[in-house]
Amino acid sequence: MESQQYTQSPSLDDCLKLFMSERDEQRLAGLVHVTEFRKADDLSSLLVIYHALGSRFLDRLLSTAATRGDDAYLHLSSTALAAFCRVPEIAASKDMALKIPRVVQVLWLSKQGQGPILEECYEFLYLVSIASEVGAMALHKSGDMKLLASHILILSDGFRQMELAIKLVQLILGKLVFLDEYVAELSVIVAAVTRQFAVLHHAVKFDALHLLSAMLS
Structure with missing residues (x-):
């Protein structure tokens, strides 16, 4: 199973090595490649990457991005979240439902009517909300x-x-x-x-x- 995934996605091994690093810079570099697996609709690789990266790192990235109002980090974190939630198992997880208030905060702070950050945030909210009742309730409680x-x-x-x-x-x-x-x-x-x-x-x-x-x- 794993050998098939590695064959289909030659860069997956490199990404996983980056995520194993103790340096955030290396993990961020690996996260940039998530869009490649998303475009290829490679859900199995996205699931492997998500488990390798861990939810805590995504929490820290999203929190830092929202606090600083840094568009680059907001774009990276929102893109990663939307990509991972293409996998139904991830979208339905409690971890993703818990991220809804922070993503809603990002949307409240946004002043632009278009752009990739808005699109990724809305896609994340939609995918998590349709994946489980917990996600839908989290969205409703967030206003x-x-x-x-x-x-x-x-x-x-x-x-x-x-x-x-x-x-x-x-x-x-x-x-x-x-x-x-x-x-x-x-x-x-x-x-x-x-x-x-x-x-x-x-x-x-x-x-x-x-x-x-x-x-x-």
Whole structure:
């Protein structure tokens, strides 16, 4: 099994050696290569890398990035988290659910309506939330509707960030029992989603339609 993984991904061995280093610089260098396995949809290698790297290092990286507001570290940490969560087993883990408040904090601090950091953060939140009830509850407790209502105003129409935001709202509405407490937030979201009909020309347009139907019914 391992020999097959190494054959399919020649750079995996080098990455694992970097993660075994006691120096953070070496681990960061290895983390940069995670995107290569993500693009190849190599979930088995991503799982091996995640276990080799450990959740604590990702926690420290995300915490440091959020505290410093360092875009380079934020991009690296959010990209790694979104990549690892392509693996259902990782996305459904308690460790990933515990990272949701910090990722939400990163989104609250963001002032830009587009960019890779936003996209990776939204993808992380979506993947973790659909993977388990624990993840969905963690997102809700982190102020999901208030975040989305605030952020959806600055998200660029037609971009993937908006698509992911729409999917997140769909997910949240499916789990909320009482919507009355979110009237203000929903009115903002309705206006933003309505705009998408003029710019979307693919399947997400139907997601937006279903979402509007659910919110207005």
